[in-house]
Every structure is written in structure tokens, then in C-alpha cells.
Amino acid sequence: MFNSVIFDVDGTLLDASEGIKKSVLFALDKFNLKLPPHHSINEFIGPPIQNSCKNIFKLNDEAAQKFADCFRKKYAAGDVFLAEPYIHIYELLEFLKSINTKLGVATYKREDYAVDLMKHFSFDKYFDAIHGADNNNKLTKKDILNNCISDLNTRPEKTIFIGDSASDGIAAAEAGCQFIAVTYGFGFKNSNDTARFNPLLTVNNVDEIIKFFKQL
Numbered sequence: 001m002f003n004s005v006i007f008d009v010d011g012t013l014l015d016a017s018e019g020i021k022k023s024v025l026f027a028l029d030k031f032n033l034k035l036p037p038h039h040s041i042n043e044f045i046g047p048p049i050q051n052s053c054k055n056i057f058k059l060n061d062e063a064a065q066k067f068a069d070c071f072r073k074k075y076a077a078g079d080v081f082l083a084e085p086y087i088h089i090y091e092l093l094e095f096l097k098s099i100n101t102k103l104g105v106a107t108y109k110r111e112d113y114a115v116d117l118m119k120h121f122s123f124d125k126y127f128d129a130i131h132g133a134d135n136n137n138k139l140t141k142k143d144i145l146n147n148c149i150s151d152l153n154t155r156p157e158k159t160i161f162i163g164d165s166a167s168d169g170i171a172a173a174e175a176g177c178q179f180i181a182v183t184y185g186f187g188f189k190n191s192n193d194t195a196r197f198n199p200l201l202t203v204n205n206v207d208e209i210i211k212f213f214k215q216l
Contacts, residue, residue, distance in 0.1 A: 001216075002178065004154040005096055006129075006145065008163035009107035009114060010046050011185020013089055013123065019082030020045050023075040030070050033057055045186045046165050048108050048137045065136065072110065072135075080113050081120050086184065088206040093126040095210060104129040104148040106161065106171075108141060128152055141171035149175065160200065162209065164188055169197030180209065 010016045024044045028034070035041060036056065044052045049071050053064040096103060103126050107114050111132035118124040129151035131144050139147075149159055156176035161168065164185025172179035181194035181202045188194050191202045203209050 002101075002158050002160050004102040004104065004149070004152050004159040006104040006106050006148050006152075006159060006161045006177070008161075008165070008168050008185075009105060009109055009117070011164035011187060012086075012162055012168075012182055013105075014083040014085055014117070014121070015185075016080075016083040017042070017045055017186070018084075019075065019079035022082065023071050023079045024049075026074045027067055027071040031067055033067075042186055046108065047167060048133060050137045068137070072113075076113065080117055083117070083121070085121055085123075086206050088210065092206055092210050092213075093123070095213060097126055099213075102129075102152045102154055103127045104152050105131065106141070106145040106148040107132045108144070108167070109133060110135060141167045142174040145171045145175045145177065149177075166197070169194065169199070173197065180212075182209075 007013050021041050024041055039056050043056060049068040050064040053059045053067045059067065093103065105114060105118065105127050109132045114132035115130050118127060118130055129148045131147040131151065133139055133144065145161060149156055159177045160180055161172040161177045162180045162182060163169070164182045165187030169179055169181060178200045179197055181188050181197060181199040183189055183202065183204050194202045201212055
């Protein structure tokens with residue numbers, strides 16, 4: 001039986017697309033880069049910015065870090081707060097806390113941004129641990145998830161990780177957690193996308209997560 005639930009942020013707790021896109025467009029303009037055909041700005045939502053730069057523009061580590069620094073300066077100046085909590089996400093958190101569940105956040109957002117964001121949207125009162133990426137993208141999603149598990153003083157087999165992307169599914173498997181995959185975010189689109197991660201559940205909206213926990 002679980003005693004802890006850990007959430008991804010972008011595409012799981014929050015629709016952060018507006019702020020991310022605005023900051024990415026700013027950085028693209030500064031570096032005189034244009035998205036190649038068959039690539040979308042949505043590819044910057046979720047993964048570390050450095051990874052997206054390398055995948056799309058084939059930048060080396062130094063150039064990708066400079067792009068990420070430019071993005072983050074604009075993002076931290078206010079774009080980080082251009083986000084919307086998904087409908088009924090507060091109800092889900094309230095219910096989980098009411099049954100004494102330990103709650104955490106494990107995100108690829110830089111950790112200081114994640115903490116500020118949780119405070120801005122009053123999520124911080126629900127979470128017992130908030131962990132994110134380091135500035136130079138050294139931590140993997142598994143590392144971040146394990147940091148959260150450690151802070152919650154729980155065990156992987158008693159933890160459910162909720163996320164919307166392949167990196168979340170991989171991290172859950174590597175850390176030994178159960179996984180709930182959501183299709184309302186930016187990664188997974190349907191149960192076919194999530195099948196290879198053997199999720200405990202694939203959901204299309206937050207209400208389905210609430211229903212699942214209430215039936216346990």
C-alpha cells in the first residue's frame with residue numbers, strides 16, 4: 001500500500017506552456033535560431049532546456065547552457081508565473097492530505113524556480129518535499145525523484161509518481177516507484193503512449209486520479 005505521492009509539475013500540476021513558450025521565443029530571438037521543420041516549441045515543455053537545444057539545434061554543451069541561461073533569466077523575471085493549475089488539482093491534493101499521504105514534487109524545473117512556483121500558487125502548503133533540477137542539468141529525473149523520496153522518509157515501493165512524459169515513466173521505473181500516467185499534459189496523448197511504462201493507471205483528467213484514490 002502506498003503512503004506517498006510525488007507529482008511532476010509541467011503537464012501534471014500546472015499548464016505552464018504560456019510562460020515557457022514566451023521565454024523560449026525570447027531566447028530563440030537572442031540567439032538568432034529558428035525552429036526547423038517538423039519541430040515544435042512544445043518540445044521545450046517538460047525536458048531540461050539544454051536537452052531540447054541539443055536535440056533540436058544540435059548545440060554543444062556550452063552553447064546549450066548559454067541558451068538555457070538566457071531562457072532562465074527571462075523565465076525568472078516573471079514568465080515562470082504564467083501558468084494555470086489544472087482543474088480540480090487542489091481538490092486532489094486536499095483529499096490526499098486528508099488521508100495523511102506524504103506529498104512531494106519532482107520536476108525538471110530548476111529547484112529554486114519550482115519552490116517559488118509552488119509558493120505562488122499556494123501549492124507549498126500541501127507538499128512535504130519539493131525537488132528540481134540543478135542549473136547545469138547534472139541531475140537526472142531519477143536523481144530528483146530519489147531526492148524527494150529521501151526527504152519524504154519513505155520507500156520507493158510505497159510511492160506513486162504522477163507524470164505526463166516518458167522521462168517520468170522512466171524515472172519511476174528506475175527508482176522503483178509505481179506510476180500514474182496522465183494524458184492531459186504535454187507528453188503522453190493516450191494509453192498507447194503509456195503502455196511501455198506499465199503504469200498503475202493512465203488517466204485523461206484529474207477527476208480520474210481523485211476517483212482512483214477514493215476507491216482504494
